[in-house]
Amino acid sequence: MRAASAIPVVQNHPLFVLLDEARLNAISNLKSAATDIDRLEQLLILNNCWTWQIDELREIMEDLDPGDPASRVASDWISAWTSEAKQISAYGDQQNALVARVGRGEAQLLADGHVRPLLESVKQQARGRLQARLEELKQRHDEMQSQAAGSPHSFADELLKLVSLRDAGALTDDEFAVLKARLMAG
Incomplete structure (x- = not known):
């Protein structure tokens, strides 16, 4: 499946794109995790990213125009992503089993000390990208108005x-x- 950043409609949603990158990294890291704590950390990241992406997906779906070929590409990508997201329950089961093994207190420390700050930094990056995009659009708008007004x-x-x-x-x-x-x- 192509990365979210390669889909034009999805590119307008930087939080989704960054969460997707973090989720894919967590899947990759999960495969090589050596300890239960390492696996639990990756599962916490993975499951949180997926949950937030599902919320973001609603906004992306609102941006789709059925008559636009780019929207059809995005729609096909979203269908593939949604099929992949069905694995979330299996990852959730793995996460619950690991929490039982390492203990709820240890899992909470991991979530509070590392996973939440990491996910908060993803949100901050998304805000920064969105702000940059808004400034770019505002500059383009101002240029167009200046040209339309004539000189x-x-x-x-x-x-x-x-x-x-x-x-x-x-x-x-x-x-x-x-x-x-x-x-x-x-």
Whole structure:
């Protein structure tokens, strides 16, 4: 399955993308974890990421436009992701078994001391990416408004075109005067 960051509609949801990266890393790390504590840590990360991603998925689904080919690609990816997410109960069972083995107190210390801070940093990164994206969109919007409003340079260019047309005989003096008045009226 392709990474979430490769799906355009999903890219607009940085928390989902970062959670997906953390979840995939946890799956990889789980395979090589040597101790029960290491396995439990990866399962806590994995299960928390999946739970938060399911919440984010609702927002992503709202962004989909059935007629847009990019949305169809995203929809296919989401279906594959959802099928994979069905494994969450198996990972939850593994997590519960490990909590029973290492003890609830030890598991709570692990969750509070390492897993929660890690997941909070993922949220902070997502906020930063979202803020950067919003600033980029605002800058683009401002540039577009500036272009739409026109500038003295574009007014001068249009006026020069009218003068050239008049001088070439393509416009009468009366036509030139009307078009010039329209141009000046904005």
